[in-house]
Amino acid sequence: MRVSTVATALAVWLSAVTGSVAAEEPAATAAPTPAAVGDSKPAEAKSAEKTGTPSASDLLFDYPQMKNTAPNAKLTYDYMRRSGIAKGPFGAPLQDTVTLSLAPGKRPETRDVQVEMFSGLNRRPAGPFEDMEGNPIVSLFLENHLQALARVLEANPRYLKLAIRRGLRDRAEVTPTKVTVGGKQVDGWRIVTRPFIDDPQTERMRGMEDLTYTFVTSPDVPGEIVSMEAASKAKDGGELLEEKLGYEQKAG
Template identity: 30%
Template sequence: MTRKRAGCARGVARALAVRGAVATAAMAAVAAPLGVSTSASLAVSLVMPQAALAADTTPIAPAEKLLFLTPHLHGVASQTELDYSLVVSAPPEKSTDRVRVLVASDDNAKSDATVSDASGKVTVPGDLPCNPIILYFLERDIAEMEQLTGGQRRYFQQRVRLALAAGPPITDATAQVDGKPVKARKIVIQPYLNDPNAARFPKYTSKRYTFVLADGVPGGVSLLLTEVPGDNGDFTHPVKTESVSFETSVRKLSPPARGAPSTPKTPSNAPRASR
């Protein structure tokens, strides 16, 4: 990783890890549109400019490092397409889609991997060494929470950030690649479980996020999952689940250099076909 890229990645990761008084003030500011009255929101404009400085001295949690600062695409050749299955299930309805990550440069060294789904190319935050499928998944979820609840996007972003910054355990798990088990690591968070504003969206209070990552899976990501449980936190009968799971990797031919022929010319001494 270049010094410039590493510095940028650290800066973004630190922004993800805002804690303490800065995080509290930020949460207070975005809580206001949810109907929560707070005097802290008046001071947030003074506190937020110091967020990067405050976060800079705070250790980044292992869960954050694993998700956002790990070069998951290391070892993936240029012009490789990683295919993921997107499944949204809200019984009795179920929909599926395919999400593609195109790794344009070897190891994604140029941070130029792109994401596309049925809608076409999708813009995700850049300058992080992680597999952009993680950012796609979280951005999609946060946008959906905003739409479903009427809350602010920043509020849900902050809840997820704080849940990861709190240091959730990373446990051993197993993933499947071509029908074979590989060692994996799993992170589980419930960002709204102790949210003081959860009464505004009780349906999602126990919503659970699961991240399964494995070095033996091309691109490092095996499964990303959200679950909205049924009554009384019943995860065996969820009312809605959304998952992104690895399917396969496809090696594509590199595009020909500019001006180069796409097919080789017939050698001059090759036998000619009879007329």
């Protein structure tokens, strides 16, 4: 898979959708152009931008996150997934890393990206990405998460993707936060969305309708993505899923 710009990733995850995740699958349509994607922002997002709080889509997909990375650097992310569901449908607990190897792109603010997604028998094919303004780690994390979730729920992955990107577009809470970088506190943003709450057919989620996605970003971290998490707990407090990815400062 080759991706020329971060706008392509935005088109995949944040193109305009209608209906709920439980609705009949809509007919496939061509991915919108970057201009069309930008025009599709809801009024709430545009209003938020005017108040100084960026939208979730801006922070995760629109911002030129690679501008603060050094050519020929490596960005390493620690990954963890575990689940307490009986019979282990998500598989054994997994701890591994995702490494992005950067090379100069066609412009000073872009990078060509080689991906090493996990190691050994866990290795997954991913990339490369050419001339990226944004950080492909967001789409890599979400796509990997989506594949496992669809398998466990025996659901059409398109249903789930529509709900997640609707949640990021329309139902995300964006708040200021602090991030520790090199022993110092710097400014960042925290994004939280629960896309499956109140869906008309939450029984399809098999108790995971509270699935919560949390993202932390900061312009002071190379690639701007500090961490991402998808988590769900049972009514008795048991852990149904905890999946995390975080920037490794020592390795980066």
